[in-house]
Amino acid sequence: MRRDVFQAIADPTRRDIITLLASGDAMNLNSIADQFDISRPAISKHIKILEECNLIDIQQEGRERICELKPEELEPVSDWVEKNRKLWDSRLDRLENYLNELQTKNEKND
Amino acid sequence: MNFKLRMKKMTNTNQLIITREFEAPVELLWEVHSKPEHIERWFGPAEMYTNVLDMDFRPGGSLFYSIGNEQGKMFGLVKYTEIQQPSKMIYINSFADENRNIIRHPMSDTWPLEVHNTLVFEALGNKSKLIVTSVPIKASEEEIDTYRNSHGMVEQGMGGMFKQLDDYLETVTS
Numbered sequence: 037m038r039r040d041v042f043q044a045i046a047d048p049t050r051r052d053i054i055t056l057l058a059s060g061d062a063m064n065l066n067s068i069a070d071q072f073d074i075s076r077p078a079i080s081k082h083i084k085i086l087e088e089c090n091l092i093d094i095q096q097e098g099r100e101r102i103c104e105l106k107p108e109e110l111e112p113v114s115d116w117v118e119k120n121r122k123l124w125d126s127r128l129d130r131l132e133n134y135l136n137e138l139q140t141k142n143e144k145n146d
Numbered sequence: 147m148n149f150k151l152r153m154k155k156m157t158n159t160n161q162l163i164i165t166r167e168f169e170a171p172v173e174l175l176w177e178v179h180s181k182p183e184h185i186e187r188w189f190g191p192a193e194m195y196t197n198v199l200d201m202d203f204r205p206g207g208s209l210f211y212s213i214g215n216e217q218g219k220m221f222g223l224v225k226y227t228e229i230q231q232p233s234k235m236i237y238i239n240s241f242a243d244e245n246r247n248i249i250r251h252p253m254s255d256t257w258p259l260e261v262h263n264t265l266v267f268e269a270l271g272n273k274s275k276l277i278v279t280s281v282p283i284k285a286s287e288e289e290i291d292t293y294r295n296s297h298g299m300v301e302q303g304m305g306g307m308f309k310q311l312d313d314y315l316e317t318v319t320s
Contacts, residue, residue: 112256130188
């Protein structure tokens with residue numbers, strides 16, 4: 037199955053995990069799980085998906101699994117938001133012109 | 147920054163919110179969203195034609211359209227999930243092949259497979275306000291397999307067209 041950053045951020049718990057790790061410090065799995073009300077296996081599953089989406093690195097250190105965010109991998113999201121903004125801006129420009137055109141036509145017909 | 151604040155920041159980075167006021171009553175703003183002859187006039191890029199191939203404007207219905215020019219055309223699909231005339235509309239927009247299968251943006255691996263759009267319409271006397279919230283969503287595994295099966299076919303002979311759309315996306319970005 038194809039994994040990408042949009043899948044990583046599709047789930048609210050995964051967004052929260054990303055945000056937690058975005059503070060800069062690597063964290064082990066247990067201290068991440070401590071921040072959430074949901075079960076540790078559920079968190080573990082989300083972490084696995086985040087790893088598969090290439091958004092975090094996991095290092096095994098002794099008995100601990102240390103998770104670190106790769107913030108640069110989030111760039112496609114902000115790129116997309118920016119492109120989508122321009123797309124909507126120009127679409128709404130066209131819509132505005134069209135509405136004006138329709139109303140001018142109606143005034144003439146009145 | 148505390149955890150909640152940072153959480154809010156993150157949640158906001160993946161969504162786009164645009165607000166626009168129009169010098170038109172909300173009924174007219176709604177109408178141009180709900181009829182194919184109107185949609186063809188503003189929905190697609192300015193330098194390309196937009197053809198509505200079919201439209202079933204109700205929750206669970208869809209809008210199947212093509213946009214293009216002399217170099218070729220491509221298809222798009224809108225799936226309406228919620229319609230509350232004249233105040234709210236929610237739909238999922240994606241690229242599609244000619245058989246309405248959802249496909250990835252042909253020129254961009256980083257464009258989400260599906261985009262979830264919520265449009266809120268507000269009356270302001272003779273004017274109106276539109277609030278668009280746009281977020282990427284991820285399709286199911288099944289849909290991705292469909293994309294894999296159809297991708298080769300769609301790409302054939304349409305490179306120039308997709309290049310132009312990509313250029314368009316670039317120009318509106320720069």
